[in-house]
Amino acid sequence: MKEREDSFGEKLRKARKRASLTQEEAASLLDVSKRTLGNWEDDKHKPRDRNLETVLSEIRSRSENHRDPIYRLTTHSEGGKCQISKRPIGHVKGKEALSRPEREVFWVFIGGDAMNQRYRKQSLVPVLKFQSETTDIQEDDVYLVRLENAVQLKRLQRLPNQRIRVISDSEAYPNTVLQIDQDVDFEILGRALV
The missing domain is CATH 1.10.260.40 (lambda repressor-like DNA-binding domains)
Incomplete structure (x- = not known):
C-alpha cells in the first residue's frame, strides 16, 4: 500500500x-x-x-542565515572603562540564533560574579538589544547595563519617580537606587533572555 x-x-x-x-x-x-x-x-x-x-x-x-554576534567585555586602559568589544568574536548561528525581524539579539561572556546565583562567571548570555538611550524598563528582570565605568549584568526593579533599583545576587555587592532623570552615567544595553 x-x-x-x-x-x-x-x-x-x-x-x-x-x-x-x-x-x-x-x-x-x-x-x-x-x-x-x-x-x-x-x-x-x-x-x-x-x-x-x-x-x-x-x-x-x-x-x-540567522546570526547573533558574540561579544567580549573589554576594559580600556583609558580610565579603566569596561565596554563591549567593537567587533564580534564569533557568532551563534542557525536554530540557536535568537534574532528575528524586529528583534536583535547579541551574546556576551559575563566576567563578574555579581549575578552568580543565576549566571556563572564566563557564562555566554543572550541579550535582547535595546535602542540606545533606553532607560525605561517595562518589567523587573535581568539586564545588561553600563553603569559608570562598568558593563554589568544586574537585576533592575522599577521604582516610582524615575528611580531604578540595581540588584545583585551576591551579598558582596550592595543594591543601589539610581535617580535616572538626573545626570547619571547609566545605560541599559538590553534584557538577558535566560
Missing part, C-alpha cells in the same frame, strides 16, 4: 517547525501576513507567485 504524501501545507508547517520559527516569524521572513501563512499551512490556499520548493527554500535559507 502506497504511503500518503504530505500536502503542501503539511510540508510547509514541518519545515517551519524544523527551522524553529513561529508562524509570525516565518510570515515575516516570507514577507506575507501571518493569516496568509496560516492559510497555506491549512491548505486553504497556495502561493500564487511561488512554488513549494521556493517557499521551503526561503524558510530554510533565511532561518539558517
